[in-house]
Amino acid sequence: MSGSPNDLEVWLAGNATRLDESAVEAASVLPALAAASLFGIGVPKDIGGSGGDVVDAIESLATVSEQSLAAGFVFWGHRTFIEYLLQSPNAALRERLLPDLIAGRRAGATGLSNAMKFLAGIEELQIKARDAGDGRHLVLDGKMPWVTNLRPQGFDVAAAVEGAGHGPAFVAVLSSEDEGLLRSPDLELMAMRATNTAAAAIQGVQIGPDRILHMNASEWLPRVRPAFLGLQCGMSIGLARRALKETKSKLGKARGILHEPAEHLSVSLQTQVASLADGLRRGRFVEQAASLFQIRIALADIAAEALQLELQACGGAAYLLKPGEGTQRRLREVAFIPLITPSLVQLKSALHAQAEMRAASEVA
Numbered sequence: 001m002s003g004s005p006n007d008l009e010v011w012l013a014g015n016a017t018r019l020d021e022s023a024v025e026a027a028s029v030l031p032a033l034a035a036a037s038l039f040g041i042g043v044p045k046d047i048g049g050s051g052g053d054v055v056d057a058i059e060s061l062a063t064v065s066e067q068s069l070a071a072g073f074v075f076w077g078h079r080t081f082i083e084y085l086l087q088s089p090n091a092a093l094r095e096r097l098l099p100d101l102i103a104g105r106r107a108g109a110t111g112l113s114n115a116m117k118f119l120a121g122i123e124e125l126q127i128k129a130r131d132a133g134d135g136r137h138l139v140l141d142g143k144m145p146w147v148t149n150l151r152p153q154g155f156d157v158a159a160a161v162e163g164a165g166h167g168p169a170f171v172a173v174l175s176s177e178d179e180g181l182l183r184s185p186d187l188e189l190m191a192m193r194a195t196n197t198a199a200a201a202i203q204g205v206q207i208g209p210d211r212i213l214h215m216n217a218s219e220w221l222p223r224v225r226p227a228f229l230g231l232q233c234g235m236s237i238g239l240a241r242r243a244l245k246e247t248k249s250k251l252g253k254a255r256g257i258l259h260e261p262a263e264h265l266s267v268s269l270q271t272q273v274a275s276l277a278d279g280l281r282r283g284r285f286v287e288q289a290a291s292l293f294q295i296r297i298a299l300a301d302i303a304a305e306a307l308q309l310e311l312q313a314c315g316g317a318a319y320l321l322k323p324g325e326g327t328q329r330r331l332r333e334v335a336f337i338p339l340i341t342p343s344l345v346q347l348k349s350a351l352h353a354q355a356e357m358r359a360a361s362e363v364a
Contacts, residue, residue, distance in 0.1 A: 004036065005036050005063075007035075007036070008032055008033070008035070008036040008038075008064075009067060011032055012032075012064065012067035012068045012071055013067055015028075015068070016067055016068040016070075016071075016326070016329060017325055017326075017329055018194070019068050019070040019071060019192070019193070019194040019195075020068070020069075020070050020191045020192055020193065020194075020329050020332065020333070021191070021193060022193050022194065023186055023193045023194050023196075024194070025194050026151075026186075026193070026194040026195070026196050027151070027152075027153065029070070029071055029074045029194055029195070030074060030078065030104045030107055030149070030151060031104050032071075033064065033071065033074065033075055033078070033104065034102070034103055034104020034105075035104070037050065038060050038064070038075065038079075039078065039079060039082060039101060039102045039103075039104065040102045041056050041057045041060050042054045042055075042056050042057035042079075042083075043082065043086065043098075043102065044086075047094070047095075047098060048098055048099055048102055049102065053280075053281065054083065054227050054230060054231070054280055055230075055276075055277045055280055055281060057079055057083075057231065057234075058230055058231055058233065058234040058237070058276070058277075058280075059234070060075075060234075061075045061076060061079065061231055061234030061235065061238065062234040062235075062237040062238035062241065063238060064238065065234060065235045065237070065238025065239055065242075066238040066239070066241055066242040066245075067238075067242075069192060069235055069238075069239060069330075069333035069336070070191075070192040070193070070194050070195050070333075072234065072235045072238055072239075073148055073192055073195050073235065074148065074149050074194075074195050074196070075234075076110075076148075076231050076232060076234065076235060077107075077108070077109050077110050077147075077148040077149035077195075078101065078107060078108045078109075078149050079108075079231055080108075080110040080227065080228055080231050081101070081108025081109055081110055081149075081156065081157070081158055082098070082101050082102070082108055083224065083227040083228070083231070084110070084112075084158050084171070084213055084224060085097060085098055085101075085213070087220075087223060087224050087227070088213040088214060089214065090210075090212060090213060090214075092210065093173065093210060093211065093212075093213070097156060097173070101156075105154075106151075106153075106154045106155065106156065107149045107150070107151035107153070107154065107155040107156070107196070108149065108155070108156055108157075108158075109147050109148060109149040109150055109155055109156070109157040109158070110147070110148075110157075110158055110228065111144055111147050111157040111158045111159045111160075111174075111200075112158050112159070112160055112171070112221070112228065113146065113147075113341035113342070114126050114127075114144065114160060115159075115160030115169075115171065115217060115221055116221070116225065116228065116341060116342050117341065117342060117346065118160060118169070118217075119217075119218070119221045119222065119225070120342065120346065120350050122342075122346055122349075122350075124162075125142075125160055125161065125162040125169055126142045126143050126144065126145075127140055127141070127142030127143070127144070127159050127160065127161045127162065127202055128140070128141055128142055128161065128162045129161045129162060129163055129164040129167075129170075130164050131164050131165070132206055136208060136209070137206050137207065137208050138161075138164055138206070138207055138208075139204055139205070139206050140159075140161055140172070140174070140202050140204075140205045140206075140207065141202055141203060141204060141205075142161075142202045143199065143200065143201050143202060144157070144159060144199060144200040144202070145199050146187065146197065146199060146341075147197065147198065147199070147200060148195050148196065148197045149195065149196050149197075150176070150183050150196050150197070150198045150200065151176075151196045152176075152183070152196070154176050154177070155175075155176045155196075156173050156174070156175050156176070157173070157174050157175075157200065158171055158172070158173055158213060159171070159172055159173075159174050159202075160217050160221070161217075168215070168216045168217065168218065169216075169217040169218060170212055170213075170214060170215050170216065170217055171212070171213040171214045171217050171220060171221070172207055172211050172212050172213060173211050173212075173213060174200075174202065174205060174207070174211070178205045178206075178207075179204075179205070179206075180202065180203045180204040180205040180206075181200060181201075181202055181203075181205050182200065182201040182202075182203065183198050183199075183200055184198045184199040184200070184201070185198065186198050187199065190332065190335075191329070191332040191333065191335075191336065192332075192333070192336065222286055222289070223286055225285070225286075225289065225292075226279070226280055226283075226285035226286060226289075226292060227280075229285075229292050229293075229296055229342075230276060230280050230285075230292070232296065232340055233276055233295065233296055233299050235337065235340070236296075236299035236300050236302065236303040236337055237269070237273055237299060237303075239303045239306070239307070239330060239333055239334055239337070240265075240269050240299070240302050240303040240306040241269070242330065243303070243306035243307045243309065243310040243330060243334075244262055244265060244266055244269070244306050244309070244310075246310045246313065246314070246326070246327070247262050247306070247309045247310045247312075247313040248262055250313040250314060251313060255312070255313050255315075258309055258312060258313055261309060262309055265302060265305055265306055265309065268298075268302055269299075269302050269306075272295055272298050272299050272302065273299075275291075275295055276292075276295050276299075279291060279292060279295070290350075290351055290354055293347040293350060293351055294351070296344075296347060297344055297347055297348065300337045300338055300344055303334050303337055304334055304337070304338075307327075307330055307331055307334045310327055310330065311327060311331070314327050
């Protein structure tokens with residue numbers, strides 16, 4: 001396919017069901033997104049991007065997710081890895097990896113879901129470092145149970161690692177070419193099969209300081225978490241927009257009763273999108289993570305409500321295989337939104353814990 005956004009839209013529209021149900025086109029997703037010049041959005045022009053900021057990248061991700069959440073999920077993993085490089089002090093690593101990532105010649109995978117749980121006190125780190133014995137290199141052992149965009153044609157993946165000895169946890173980049181990194185077959189997902197989602201076992205992988213994104217995970221992760229979660233929100237935004245468009249296109253006399261709730265949901269969506277953009281651009285979410293958690297939860301709820309409206313607007317046709325194909329796919333897609341790490345349960349638990357801490361401090 002050629003490289004215009006319109007060509008990408010046509011390709012996604014023609015392949016959305018296939019991307020959801022089969023891995024046949026998995027190798028085509030990343031090149032298709034790159035051909036439309038999407039991965040340079042939000043990347044400074046002086047290092048090979050097209051300018052703008054992460055909010056612009058979220059809008060592009062939302063547009064892709066309107067057509068296919070599988071493609072949106074790949075976009076999220078890849079663009080989030082790019083964001084890690086943009087925010088890393090390791091300029092040499094950024095300069096080495098960024099050109100191939102922007103061009104889609106190589107896949108980037110976030111791999112930091114475990115790290116975000118670690119940051120929230122939910123889970124221990126699953127990769128541990130030990131000294132290689134030469135005073136310079138480290139040896140890593142552990143696992144990543146679920147990572148998207150581990151493209152067999154070549155990938156780099158960010159991983160949070162428990163430091164050797166008494167050293168702090170850090171964030172490193174591992175490569176598909178690393179001896180000791182073993183990629184599983186694709187996971188047997190219910191949907192979104194063309195996302196190259198797999199597990200990775202790390203057995204004696206050796207890295208040097210040139211592969212470190214940041215030497216202190218606890219210090220760095222709160223700074224990258226807004227982009228991590230903000231880009232995730234793009235999937236909910238796109239899915240909600242598409243469901244509302246489908247709903248409004250079917251509101252004749254028989255289903256006019258749905259007009260008011262659809263309009264109300266559209267306003268709620270616009271409000272949350274504006275709050276997300278404002279918080280990201282002002283840098284508010286670094287210190288006020290709870291506000292971002294609430295937006296992520298709200299957008300997931302809006303997407304779910306929008307799909308229920310679409311289902312009601314379609315009526316019985318939604319249960320016929322061909323006429324209801326798009327609605328059926330979006331219902332599978334929206335079922336995944338609450339599960340993306342950090343899941344809605346984990347976010348709500350973190351908010352509850354914060355509220356209890358505030359209440360306890362007020363009593364004291």
